[in-house]
Each structure stands twice: as structure tokens, then as C-alpha cells.
Amino acid sequence: MLALLLAFAVLHSGGASLRQWGVARIGERAWRLIFAALSIPAAVVVVGYFLAHRYDGVRLWDLQAQPWIVPVVWVGTAISFLFLYPATYNLLEIPALLKPQVRLYATGIIRVSRHPQAVGQVLWCATHLLWIGTSFTLVTCAGLIAHHLFAVWNGDRRLLNRFGPAFEELRASTSILPFRAVLDGRQRLVASEFLRPAQLGIVIAVGLFWWAHRFIGVGATAFSRTGLGHWLA
Structure with a gap:
């Protein structure tokens, strides 16, 4: 799991760091399409492997029978999604339907935290680790949080290089x-x-995830039966 997370971190953060170099040579749209074409399948592999093995290792605690655990996990997860998604990019820029741009945001969730995705990831990890309680999930969360802490430093560095005094003010x-x-x-x-x-x-996405969680076991089993799942295992 740590090897997969490291590979994804190098691919994702490395691609972000090379953005100016790549854009200067092939343009914003082409660079975003290449970045998305590499990052999204890599993320699917990481998520699929996590789902297939989330209960592996040592069971450190089991709180799933507690009456308070489900609302705590779902409220915490819903809040984490409010940090993870809407502040940082325009959805139509991911497939380059709109020209991708690097911007400085100073409103909305950025007033709460300059790095909302890191906050959301920590909260997501806390709620899911509380629910699952295995050593495998603990290691996964440690890797995810480490990547996002690096991304905090790397993101500030890249924005400072690009925007200079404007970023210093932000x-x-x-x-x-x-x-x-x-x-x-x-x-x-x-x-x-x-x-x-x-x-x-x-809010709609959280509702869909709530509904789709009943199929996680089926999806994890299907992933583990694929050639990729067997190779990674």
C-alpha cells in the first residue's frame, strides 16, 4: 500500500510541479489531459487496492457496533468532502473543456484553511480509521496524510514561484x-x-456515496479478482 501511495504521490505531485514546464511546451489543455489521463487511473488503482484490503492486518479496535459511530463517521466524512472538493478547481477544467488555469483563491473555504484538501484528507482518514480500525488502514492513512503534508509545502512553493508578492499577501x-x-x-x-x-x-455526492457503500464489498471483490488485483496482491 505504501508503495502504491508513493508511486501516486510522485506521479501526482511531480506532475503538478512540472506543470509550468509542460504548459510552455504543449499548452494548458494538452498538459491537463495528459495529467488527468495518468492521475485518474492511478487513483482508481490505489482506491481499489485499499477497498480490497482495508480489513487486512491487525484489528486494532472494533467500534462498529457502537450506536454513535455511524453518524460520527458520516458527518465527519461529509464535512471532509466540503474541504476536499470545491475550493481548488473548476470541474470543467479537469477534462480541459474550459482552459485550465492556476489561480489564487482568497474566499470561501480558503478563509478557513489555505490548504482545504489537506484538512479534508486528514478528516476523511480520521473517520474511516475510526470505523475500520485495522493496521492496514492506519498505514494507508499515514501515507495519505504524509503526501498531503508534502503537498502543502509543495503547493506553497509553486504558488510563491508563480505569483510572488501576491501569494505572500495571501x-x-x-x-x-x-x-x-x-x-x-x-x-x-x-x-x-x-x-x-x-x-x-x-451534498448530492455524499448522498450517492451513502447509497453506493452497500456495493463496496462487491466492488472490492471484483477488483481483487482482476489480473491487476492479483498482481498487486
Whole structure:
């Protein structure tokens, strides 16, 4: 699992770091299509392997019979998705239907944390580790969080190189830790900035994930039976 996560981190973060070099040679759209064509299948492999092996290793705890565990896990997961998705990119830019652009965001969820995806990943890991409770999931979460901590540093470095003083101003007025900039007066929350169509999309996605969780066992079994699943195992 750690080997898969490392390979994905090199592919994903490496591709992000090479973006300016690649764009200068083949253009924004072509670079995004190549990046997505490599990153998305790699992510599917990592997720599939995790689902197939999530209960492997030592069972560190088993809280699934507790009456409070399901609402805690689902509320925490829903909140994690609000951090993971809508602040960082335009959905139509992933397949390059719109021209991909690098932007500085200073509104919405960025007021809470400058790196919302890292916050969302930590929260997702915390809720799923609480639910599953295996050593395999613990190792997976450690790898995911380590990658996102690296991405925090790498993302700030790339934005500083690209935007210079404009990013310095953004960094001074925001925080990595959630709500720190709000609590110390550098930021204020604006409710209207959170009322976006993307937020409704996340609510719908959470509902679909809730419904689809009943098929996780079937999907994990199917993945493990594929040639790729056997090779990775």
C-alpha cells in the first residue's frame, strides 16, 4: 500500500510541479489531459487496492457496533468532502473543456484553511480509521496524510514561484490550520461565499456515496479478482 501511495504521490505531485514546464511546451489543455489521463487511473488503482484490503492486518479496535459511530463517521466524512472538493478547481477544467488555469483563491473555504484538501484528507482518514480500525488502514492513512503534508509545502512553493508578492499577501492573511486566521482576526467568514452550486454538488455526492457503500464489498471483490488485483496482491 505504501508503495502504491508513493508511486501516486510522485506521479501526482511531480506532475503538478512540472506543470509550468509542460504548459510552455504543449499548452494548458494538452498538459491537463495528459495529467488527468495518468492521475485518474492511478487513483482508481490505489482506491481499489485499499477497498480490497482495508480489513487486512491487525484489528486494532472494533467500534462498529457502537450506536454513535455511524453518524460520527458520516458527518465527519461529509464535512471532509466540503474541504476536499470545491475550493481548488473548476470541474470543467479537469477534462480541459474550459482552459485550465492556476489561480489564487482568497474566499470561501480558503478563509478557513489555505490548504482545504489537506484538512479534508486528514478528516476523511480520521473517520474511516475510526470505523475500520485495522493496521492496514492506519498505514494507508499515514501515507495519505504524509503526501498531503508534502503537498502543502509543495503547493506553497509553486504558488510563491508563480505569483510572488501576491501569494505572500495571501499567505499572510490565511492559515493552514483550520480557523486559525479567523480566530486571530486575519480573516472573517462570509456566509454568501459558501452558497455555491459546487456545495450542492457535494451534498448530492455524499448522498450517492451513502447509497453506493452497500456495493463496496462487491466492488472490492471484483477488483481483487482482476489480473491487476492479483498482481498487486
